[in-house]
Amino acid sequence: MxxxxxxxxxxxxxxxxxxxxxxxxxxxxxxxxxxxxxxxxxxxxxxxxxxxxxxxxxxxxxxxxxxxxxxxxxxxxxxxRILPEERVDPIGDDPHTPVKGITHRYPDRLLLKPVHVCPAYCRFCFRREKVGPGSEVLSSDELAAALAYVRRHEQVWEVILSGGDPLILPPRKLAEITRAIAAIDHVKVLRVHTRVPVMDPGRITAELVEALRGRTTAWIVLHTNHPRELSPRAREAIARLVDAGIPLLSQTVLLRGVNDDAKTLEALFRELVVLRVKPYYLHHGDLAVGTGHFRTSIEDGQAIARTLRRELSGIAQPTYVLDIPGGYGKVPIGPSYLGPEGEDGRRVVEDPAGREHVYPPRGGDGR
Structure with a gap:
């Protein structure tokens, strides 16, 4: 040869x-x-x-x-291995889908899902029955109908691009969508949920970044679960977004065997803050079909959250949340530090180190 x-x-x-x-x-x-x-x-x-x-x-x-x-x-x-409590639609998207591509669960914000494809597929995905090759991309008419729904509902302050992963779209198509959203006067915030900066960081080009910038304030919420995902290429992609003036939050899923210990999550959240990404949510695992081996108990999650509260700076603290099955929304489920009010109007409050204190304190210095 x-x-x-x-x-x-x-x-x-x-x-x-x-x-x-x-x-x-x-x-x-x-x-x-x-x-x-x-x-x-x-x-x-x-x-x-x-x-x-x-x-x-x-x-x-x-x-x-x-x-x-x-x-x-x-x-x-x-x-x-499918468990009886697991669901095809674990967080209840379907009951809140008035128009194809829209999930409207909360009054002032909604999801717009233009695509159901991702660069890679998480084995714990709560939409795992709906995403993948051959999944539907909204047609021009369907996207127009979804945007018309947003226009009709003037209480919608925030549009969240989700999917699938919206940053898998070509920058020109993404720009068409962001421009259409920016033209809706009552929409003030565009939020984009993505894993692209860690899955396929080469997609975060100058053209894609420009497609995200516009009259509407844009936020990126980066899904990342382990510090090893923050490769040099991922760090460069994150920096391209932040340097362009786009603020970043992060969301993480608590996963057995991956990050269900405080040290791993502490390392992840500290590094995200260094990269100018604010930890936002720590999700309890959803009841998606075939994902039981990933889920922890809520008690274990609360114990981890308690340790993080003791060890981490406030700017590195996410909120531990549960998405209630059936479409009822997210609620914080972190540990409680405040006891019930007694007959004297005082409560027992626990500090981050686990010590108990009476509030208001007895014998104060007030006159």
Whole structure:
């Protein structure tokens, strides 16, 4: 083989290596799945979409069953274990969908879901029955109808782009949507929920950033669950957004085996603040089908939240929340530090170190 032919072959091999992996057979060939489990994993992939981007593959330690990146994105036979309490629509999107592409659960804000595709698929996704290749993208008419719904409802102050991952859209299409939202006078805030900066950071281009900027104030909410997701490329993508004047929040899902210990979450939240991303939500795991192996108990989550309250700066504290099944919304479920009011009007309050105090204190200095 000549030198030029060899270089051409190697270049093709490198291109293949940088493709998103979507087939169980390819996962096996790359050492990302056990060959002996191929048949059962094919059954998992028949029901739940599989995709892992090259950037995520680079972060996985092959052969390590406890790898926190692999656990999030590589299919597992445990996904075929369906528990009675699990639901296809665990947070109740469907009852609050008046128009295709819209979920309107709260009076002043709603979700607009233009696409149900993601660069990679989380194994714990609460919309896992609805996302994946072949899932619907809103047609021009459907998007127009969704935007018309927003225009008719003047109480809507905030539009949240979700999906799927809206930042998988081409920048030109994304710009069309953001311009249309900016033209609605009563919408003052555009929020974008995404994992693209960690899943596929190369998508955060100058053109995409420009598509997000406009008359409407834009916020990005970055979903990230483990400090190892914050690769050098992810950090650069985050910086491109923040440097463009777009504020970032983060949301994290509490996942057994991935981040269900205070030290891991402390490291994640500290690093996010360094990157100018404010931790926003720590979600209790939803009752999505086939995800029971990821869920912790609420008591364990509260114990972790209590430790974080003791150890972390206030600006690094997310709110621990539960999305009530059936579409009833999110509520904070963190630990309580305040006891009931006594007959004397005083309460017992616990400080972050676990010590109890009476409030108001007895024998104060007041005159």
């Amino acid at each position: 000549g030198a030029s032919a060899y270089e051409s072959e190697r270049a093709e091999e490198r291109r293949e290596e940088r493709k998103t992996v979507r087939q169980v057979g390819d996962l096996v060939d790359r050492g990302l799945a056990d060959r002996s489990e191929r048949e059962v994993l094919e059954r998992v992939a028949e029901r739940f979409s599989v995709a892992i981007t090259p950037d995520l593959v680079d972060l996985v330690t092959p052969g390590d069953p406890a790898d926190p990146i692999g656990l999030q994105f590589l299919p597992s036979k445990r996904e075929l």
